[in-house]
Amino acid sequence: MSFEEVVQKAIRGDDQSFLAAIQTVKIDLYKTALAYLRKEEDALEAIQEVTFRAYKGLKGLKEPSYFKTWIIRIMINYCNDTLKKQRRIILNDDLLDAEGEAEDHSLLEIEEAMQRLDERSREIITLKYFHDLKIKDIAKTLDCPEGTVKTWLFKALKSLRENLDEKGGVSHV
């Protein structure tokens, strides 16, 4: 049975097929979550929630071959929401605590540059370079023309470069 057929069965309500489909993307989901949320326990919670949302939203997946892009987008949306919530908690809490926490992680320059991207740029770059998804697939799941995705990708890479340069500038001081 092809992967599309498995997903198709899952959409029709076959639970075993759903779990099988999730199995094929679980590592992609975990790595995406880890890249966004940094902590293993947060990433695991993300997987739990995304499995939940995917199961509930499966009927909305029109084209089985886009399953992977579709579910990774659910993960990215979840991560963005979680980050927003964390930011809000940090703002309400002691700011000093927040700074202390931020310094705990040693981030690669590129990771830091990624974190400072706007949500859409980060999403596009994650989909394209982290998961090697085709522009065509991304366009289909985002429901927009391929040209638009290309424009976003160009802008995203441009801001990524700016973020990297900025970082370089700071470290020279």
Next chain:
Amino acid sequence: MFEKEEKNLSELKKMYENLPFPEDKIDEAILTGFKKAKEMPEVIVKTRRKKWLFSGLIAAVFIIGFLTSIRVSPVFASYVSSIPGMEKLVELISDNKGLMLAVENEYIQEINTAQEKNGLKVTFDSVIADEKGMVIFQTIEAKKKQEKFYVNDLKLESADGTELELGSYSYGAHKPHGELRTKEMATMDFFFEEPLKTKEFTLTFTVETNDYEEDFRFLFTLEKPLKATKTIEMNKTILIEGQKITIKNIKIYPLRVAVHVVMDPENSKKIFTFEDIRLVDENGEAWTKIANGFTASQLNDNEHILYLQSNYFKEPKELYLVMNKLQAVDQEDAYVKVDIENGKIINQPIGDHLVLLDVKNGSIILKLKTEEEFNYSPFSSLRDADGNEIELNSNYWTEDNNGEREIGVEFPSGSYKNPLELKLSAFPAWIEGDIKIKVK
């Protein structure tokens, strides 16, 4: 032209590919998420208003919570496991610390009587009662697997004919509808406006399943002396974003804690729900709002009683009432106005959270979009442009689906003066503050 960045990204990707991943934990997370999804019913709740559901003008605010995890204290676990058949209680009340404490303190009364009619068996397991309320635990079993287990025409009466001033009641099962099963465990909650004066009761109801429909009638007597209510007079006024709120008193019952609040009628905002109100003791232990069941009674627009999980069986040295976040909209937006002739929303609170899906003389269906989780039923009543109340046949809302849920009200079609006005009782708009008042 982005060679450098692309190279960086591919190195990052490789780095992540080489990271170890905890496969067992991932699989566990997937299964937990899957189970949660299976257990959550499609539609959260559909309440049909019955004349005797709410007495007088009191509107009850109801929330259905779902179990995410079960955590029990060792004392609780050992007490429960010492009584056969009590393990299932854990599942039913693990989201309510007050009820768990009541069980732990042996304030629960076992009844354990069963009735069987044509293959349908109901067991009245146990009851916890205080001066103003009662929670009944029961199990329904059918010979064949059923998809639905409905309890209809639920009625609690005193055996001697004394009037019970019933304020609100609810029936809740913890297993979702839709799954084939032979057994259903459930709780029935009753809350009274006047203290109970009698000890003997009759409970009648009809169980309706796919294959059965049977009437049941149980006679029972409360044998444990009812614990006296602890009342703490407060009369303290607080200010959140310029809104004045007076905490009149706090009443601590074994089943719940009731916080009586009064909003200043001059406030610029209409306050709906106190989202995170809680009692906190000297050790930082918190008793939060009821997670599943009645969360508040609204005596009128400006006077609410909020229900928290009970700490009756604890004797804290210090106790504080803490709150940070309240649902509120501008007074002039407290009604959503819908033009039912032209199918348009004329007025709603800022943010355009509501979109009209379908409207006709007899029903209004809207979509509510939110960025945050929002599990409240937003409308409490309906009136026409002349201010005449329209009795609702039903009021429903569906579960959150990617930040959107459907809300509908159904009412008898008739000649109403357009536009109709839906009174809000909850809305995804908040005021925030940092309130902590000493209770004792």
